[in-house]
Amino acid sequence: MAPVWSSCSNRFVLAATKLQSHTCFTTAIVIPLYHYSTIPQPYQPNPPNPSPKLVPLQLHKQNQSIPISFSSLNYKESIISAIKSISHKTHLLQIHARILTTTLIQDPAVSHHFLCRVSLSGPLQNPDYSRRFFEQISYSFVSHYNTMIRAYSLSDSPQKSLFLYRDMRRRGIAANPLTSSFVVKSCIRFLYLLGGVQVHCNIFKDGHQSDSLLLTALMDLYSQCQKYDDACKVFDEMPMRDTVAWNVMISCCIRNNRTRDALSLFDVMRSENYKCEPDDVTCLLLLQVCARLNALEFGERIHSYIMDHGYGGAMNLSNSLISMYSRCGCVDKAYEVFMGMKNRSVVSWSAMISGLAVNGYGREAIEAFEEMQRNGIQPDDHTFTGVLSACSHSGLLDEGVSFFDRMISEFRITPAIHHYGCMVDLMGRAGLLDKAYQLITSMEAKPDSTVWRTLLGACRIHGHVTLGERVIEHLIELRAQEAGDYVLLLNLYSSAEQWEKVVEVRKLMKQNSIQTTPGCCTIELNGVVHEFVVDDISHSRRVEIYNTLDEINKQLRIAGYVVELSSELHKMDNRGKGYALSHSEKLAIAFGVLVTPPGTTALRVASNLRICVDCHNFLKLFSAVYNRDVILRDRKRFHHFRQGHCSCSDYW
C-alpha cells in the first residue's frame, strides 16, 4: 500500500500529540495534517498574554548578557536571525531548548535553519548533535533529510549518509536531485562503488536521469573508483555537457592514466560539435597533464589560453604554470611566471623551489628558500620536500641533514614519509647506507615501499649486497614488491658478480610471474605527444624510425660508442625475457631526429623509469655527434645533455 503521505507531497507534519514527547521519529506515527502552504498562521505567535515561554530570550554568557528583542510580530524571524548569528555554544543550546518547548518546533523554516547551523557551521557543528535534533523534531521534510545527509557526507563517517538515505527511501519519502547528489558525494568519500551504483539505479527510478549535475557527480564517482569505462558511459549518455562535465571527464582520464586522452579532450571540447569553452579549472587540469607528459608546447598553448581569457591573475593557475614549466625542464620560464606574479603564496615559493631542485639548481633552491623567509612567508611541509630534494639532487649532505633537523625543531613540522624519502636518498647517495637504514627504522610512521625502494636503489649503486637483501625482505613483507625491485636486486647481484643469485632471482621472477613495467617514453613534436615502449613496433612510421636508429648507432659507434649490456639489466623488454635492444629513449630520439630538421631545438623526452647506463652513454655521445641538446626527464630528475656532457656528473 502506498504510504498515506505520498499523495500530499512531502509536506506533512506529525500529530500534535507526538510533538512534545521527544519521540524518536523512527517509532513515531506520521499523520499528514495539511499542506504547509495552507496553514492559517500557526506560527505568528503574537499571543495576547505571552506565555512565559515566549518571553524574549535573554542569552547569558558569564557576566554579559545579549538581549534579543522580539517584537511579537516577527518572533520567528528574530529566532531565525538569532540562529544564524549566534556564536556561543550555550546560546545555541538555549535556543534548542526553546524550540523544543514551544510551538516553534512545528516550524520547518526554524528547524531547518537550526539544523543547518548545528550541522554545517557554528560552535556546535557536529552531525551527532544535529541527528538528535533531527529526531527530536519528529517530522521530516526532504530538506531536513538533505541537510542531515549533507552533514554526514562532510563528516568523518560519510557511510551514515547512505544509511539515512536508505532509511528515507524505506519510509517512502521521495528524494530530490540534491539528496542524491549528497549521497553520491558520500560514496565518493569512502569509495563505495556498490553504494554508488545503488544510488545510480535509484536516480533512474526517481526520474532524475537527465540531471546533468547529478550525472557529473556520478561520473566522478566512477572515475574515483577506477571505473573509467563506466564514467565514459555516463558522459556519453549525458544530454547536456557543460564545462564542468568536461572537466570531470578530463580529471577522470588523469586519474585513470589516460593522460594523452586528457590532452586531446581540450581540442575536442572546443570543436564545432561541442562548442564548450574551457575554464580555469580545465586549464589547471591540463597543466597537470602537460607536466606529466613533458608536453611543453601544449603547456605553452594553455599558458596563452590563460592569458587570452583573463585568468592570468589567478594564483592557482600561476602556481600550476610554475610547476608545469619546471617539470618540462624550463626553469627560466617557470621563473618568469614566478616573477610576474603580484602576490606569491607558500605554494608559489614551494613550486619554484622544487622546480629549481628537480632541474639540478640545488644552491639556487636553497637561496630561494631563504629569500622566501625574508619575504615573511612561513614554509610548510611541501616547501621542505622541495628543499630536501634540492639537497639530495645536488649532493648537499650536511645542508640536508641540518634542514631536516630545523624542520622538526624550528618549524615544528612532523616529517612525513616524503621527507624521509629525501633523506634516505641523500644519505644513500653519500654512501651512508647503514645510517639511512637506521633512519627508516626510527620512523614513527610505518615505512612504505617507496622508502625501501629508494634504499634498495642506493644499495645497488654502492653494491651493498647484504643490506639489499634485508631491504627486499621488507618489501616482500609489505607485499609491495614490484618488477623494478627485482630488477634492482638483479643488478645488485650482477654488479657483485654473484651469478648464481642472478639466476635464482630470475627464476623467482618467472615463478611469481612478475611483470616488469614496460619502459615508456614520450616525446612532444609540433604539439603532438608521441609515446614509445621498449622495442616498440606499433608506430606507423616504425620502419623509418628503426632505420634512423640504425644510422644513429652507426654514427655513434664511429665516435666510440659501445653498447653496454652486461652490467646493466635496468630495463628489460616487456615480456621480462631479457635485454631489450631498443630502449624507448632511443626510439624517441630516433623519431625526433626523423621529424625535425637538424640543429633546431632541443629534443625533450620523458621516461617513466630511471635511465640506464647504456642510454646515458648513448645520449651523451648523441648530443656531441649530432650537435643537439637532449633534455631527458626520467622518473626522478632531469638530464641535460649538451656537447657530450650531462648535467649530472655520474649517470645516476
Add this chain to the structure above:
DNA sequence: CTAGGGTTAG
C-alpha cells in the same frame, strides 16, 4: 516561507 548540488595549484 528556507537553502542545499558536480570539476580545482606546490
